[in-house]
Amino acid sequence: MSAGAVVTVLELVGLYVFATSGALMAIHKGFDVVGIVILALLTALGGGILRDVIIGDTPPPAFAHLTYLGIPLAAAAVTFFIHPLAQRLSFTVLVFDAAGLGLFCVTGTLKAFEHDLGPIQAVLLGITTAVGGGVLRDITARETPALVKADTHLYAIPAAAGAVAVAAAHEAGLPMPPVAVAAAVFVFAFRLAAMLRK
Template sequence: MLVLDLIGVAVFAASGASAAVAKRLDLFGVVFIGMVTALGGGVVRDVVIGAVPPLAFTDWEYVTTAAVTSLAMFWLHPQVDRLRRTMLVLDAAGLGLFSVVGALKGVDHGVPMVGAILVGMITGIGGGVLRDVLTKEIPVVLHREIYASASLLGAAVIVASTHFGLAKQVPMTIAIVLVFGLRLLSLYRRWSAPTPRVGSTSG
């Protein structure tokens, strides 16, 4: 789980650093945005459930992975930009992993079912929301694409399975694959959440 968790951290750090590079931030800005994207959701989760200090502040592997990945993106972003599809696949995998692990951590800390599902979603999407806010963008999860809803669904599946006393391993795998598959399918089919119809006014 630690290895998978660190892979997710690296993927989200690359996502954040790439967004910072696109905004033409300096070295510190790129590393900072990358680290916030990778660790932000987990920090918010730990604060919400009372697991303080947050894991990102006590386990050096998380901070180091996020920082090194962000530095690599600063220097290698032209080459990485060519791997956009690969990054989207890894991002979808990271979303599934973080959503499920976050929900389980909520359950382990005694958070009720609905709260644990929201904790899972916050873990999955929190870093991306912070990234978009810091780079002056409307968070992607609020205005297009199937992202937050996929995270919410995966978190709900794993929380429901623990409520019914099922072993964690199989439901975890199912929930992660569900988030991963739904995210990729929505990208392939260009699905997005409904938006309000705004009529034009005359005169």
């Protein structure tokens, strides 16, 4: 698989898991089916649209490709039928959120490099992409964002670490596919361990 294909796959999986976290949050808050779809879309697409608007890459791809719409919709539909199996909704929201965090801090950083930004900008945009959708989800659902909540100091740190690792590998000219996958998995595992340790 080429580097571009790997990034695309990570991005699409990220869309799916973030949309799932948004749909679960909507169910947890008692929203109806349209509220579930909206929150799934906002969570999945919010971080990337924020990144694209900041880079100046407008209109954002999320408004151009049907995939960006179809994947969150599929995730919302699956969540709607499967969620009764989830025992603890608010915990499950954070598990999917952790996966999205790992995937989007990688793809956000790489997208910044594609637009010829420097490594520091790339790291900042990677973090923005990773946390943006979740912050918009939490604000819309009137939850204190997981990003700043008292007992989740291990939220922004792993996202930043993932973005820095990807930027460093990019600058060092390392082959991106394995680095990108490893960084995404690392952030997810780190965040999951932090959540389970409590």
